Amino acid sequence: MSGGLAFVFGLPLAVAIGFYLLAAYERRAGIATGPGFFQRNGLGVGTYLVVAVGFWAFFIILLPQLAMVDMSFRPKLPPAQMGGPKDLYTLENYRYFLFGSTTSTAEWNWLHIKAFFLTIGVSIAITLLNFAISYPLAFHMAQSATPARLRVLLLLLILPYWVNEILRAFAFRVLLSSGGIINQMLMGIGLTSEPIDFLGADVGLYMGLSYAYLLMMIFPLYNAIESLDKNQVEAARDLGAPWWHIHAFIVMPHAKPGIASGCTLVFMLTAGALAAPLVLGGPRTLWFTPIVYDRFYQAFNWPQGAAYAFILLVTCIVFVLVVLKAFRLSLGEITR
């Protein structure tokens, strides 16, 4: 385990030395001119910059992620045996995800696998749905709304997002519960005689998830479309291009970074959502994040939880990479 500590302190040190050597090399090669880093910022500010960024990059971002990955390859052991002879790297936690407990009779761990793929599939569907819902409004706001109306629209959009995720999910529970206003209305106009169990059928969950991250789609879209020269759309319209043609070949190609940005954000937030499934999910609801949560706080199997979290992380990374590749964009273009 002291090997772990050596790594924790050695990595930042090695990177610091790397930067020092790189700076020395660039100065000698004449690539870097002008004052050096500490001369440029002064000793005080320079130290602050290095310490703040170093602490953030290593102790808040990188090392925790590495620790989680490391743990996911270790067996579950009582604290006394950690670092002992039994603490060897193993694929057990990943095997469990696929095949379940060694004592179980089923061939595959269907419950977890199904929940995983359902989560991915539904997240993709919600991402596409949110794009379809948001695009017309984002286009209107960016291209044809007057400044006064734009201000009102922005306020109306942001308003629900001051309320936190749990309360937003809770609102759907109030809305869709068996005694809720939707069921009352449906029964009132005679469409159904019994209240419909929206929550049990996961309709509430999916609606709540879509609702929860709508804003993360609208704003990147709005920002991207806003930078499109209004004359381009006018010119295309003058030339007699049909409306779908204008959107497919002028607006959307221009808004590509915004679309990619919105899609990655919504997917990541949906697939990683925990509040909505907890509030709106029923006992039979399949969703991956509550399963991860339960590894920690029901099964008390941290290494297994770490493995599950890592699977989710890899999925999100793959999704981001696929989107970037499909849209031919760099990471910098979608995180503005």
Next chain:
Amino acid sequence: MKAGALQRVMFAVYAVVFFLYLLGPLAVMGVSAFNTPQYPQVWPIEGFTLDWFGLLLADQDMMAGLRMSIWIGFLVVAISVPIGLAGAIVMTQIQARVRSAYYLIVVSPVLTPGIIIGISTVVFWRQFTGQTGTRFLYDGVVLTVLGQASFISAYCMLIILARLQRFDRAQEEAALDLGASYPQVFRHILLPFLKPALASAAVLAFLSSFENYNTTTFSILSDKTLTTVLAGRVRQGTTPAISALAVIIVAVTIVGALAYELYKRRADAAAARRQRAALEEEEAELSGTPAAALA
């Protein structure tokens, strides 16, 4: 022109449905906060009551969670804004060949699901504090602040970076030329220039921290924040007291947003008025008629 009219009608219908979807649930919840039944109910309105607000304020756990959330929010602001500032400045100075790798690392928390950040923070700090004999740091508040700081610092960095890219290097050179040292340039020129971005970053950092659940639920350990208490309450059962909480939050933000808008409009109008006066004065000077003679 008929097609245009049809399109407008379609868009109007769409917009109404959209905002009904967006605001409807909140409105429903809002109404239920004032209705008397035990279960949050909109219709029929059985009676107007403020009891649910009283119940909310009497809820000790909720109030303790609220205080904790505010405290954590301030700590996150105090850590994330300086880190985001440093991250943005380093971005503009780091060697070109490692810039994209650096960017990838510091922006990755934005694209990482919150629960993974919470989990990894707990896993790392449990080991680290155990091995270095700093167990006292293995604390819900510390871990939550660290976990939230990972992505909130990235938000702050992106906000600050956007403004930093508009910074006119001539400003820095002008200060140097007048004899300022580099640290003085940082304090007198760069920081004041970034002030609006730092303020927005601070507000965003506080709000993001305040409403965070996914990361916090792991990193808070045995402590409780408002969101984790709330999650527990909501899972146990629904009461209109929760609706009352939402009403309070919405009311506070609307008042805040309106006050800010009003203040900004006034300041803008005053600045525009003074600038206009300056231009008129110059016009008068150049054409040889003293401004006073016209008055």
Next chain:
Amino acid sequence: MAAAVELEGVNVTFGDFVAVKEANLTIEPGEFFSFLGPSGCGKTTLLRTISGFIEPTRGAVRIGGQDMKGIGPNKRPTALIFQNLALFPMMTVAENIGYGLRVRGVPRHERDEKVKNLLIQVALTEHGHKRVSELSGGQKQRVAIARALAVEPSVLLLDEPLSALDLKLRQHMRTELRAIQKRVGITFIYITHDQGEALTMSDRIAVMNAGVIEQVGDGRAVYAEPRTPFVASFVGENNAIRGRISALEGDIATLETPLGTLKGRNPVGLAAGEEALLFVRPEAMQLRANGSTVGFEGETLDVAYEGSVTHVTLRAKTGQKITASIGANAGVGLPSAGENLRIGFQPADGLLLARPERH
């Protein structure tokens, strides 16, 4: 007394690009000195080298006799007025002006006193408390000047500070800048691509082209006695005629050109048989000249009446266009378009310079 600024063999290169080549120059205390040249000629680089933002690749910069090597911009006795002025938007006018004193640790009351005086000097007494964004263009200009003067520099450097202003204000500011310089008596080094600015304000002008200082002299010298073809054609309008020198008599040389045999002064001492360019100013051209001048035939293309002068464009038989500017009192009848006439000039008004080598 040491020179205000001395450049000795200054070279500035960025990678392969040579921005300034072998600049040697002495600028005297109290002088209003301009660098004149097209954009990209290296004048801004030279200014930034003097102010310390760029270290010369080779050569020395001395200010007040002291070598500036390794001395940063914040330690030099120079003050720079930026092209966009670079006023600090987060400070008031008074704070802007007092900034240099503040970072020098001048005590508050002393600082306030000095700022007050400067505000009076630049006629902004009432505006000290305002934000920079509330000022007009001309007022901002004066704040920038006051801010630079506050630190009592021995050299004030100005990087095209008037370029953002409209014409009327620009002309007004020329007079004002010159007046301020006379009053404070320090060296001004002024960068511009506008020859009008350079000629009206400067004691001396350095004309730069492609990183090289081509000529240094007062306004009259660079206009009337250019030493290189670039200076001759960049400063003021000029007609250039190519030819080969055939005979020399005193300081007048005879030149064989496609337009015929012409004559001009030969101040740089070109030898017979050398390729040369003959420069004749439009205002030295005479229409329907008699035998006392040298000249050639041409067809009138265009007559542009401009009040005090009329610009006549002619096409010589080789196709080359020649411009003549005729004063309103010249007593010459103006030609009409299409008219053929003889155009001539006094040999003393022609100027022969070596043709630049082809690259």
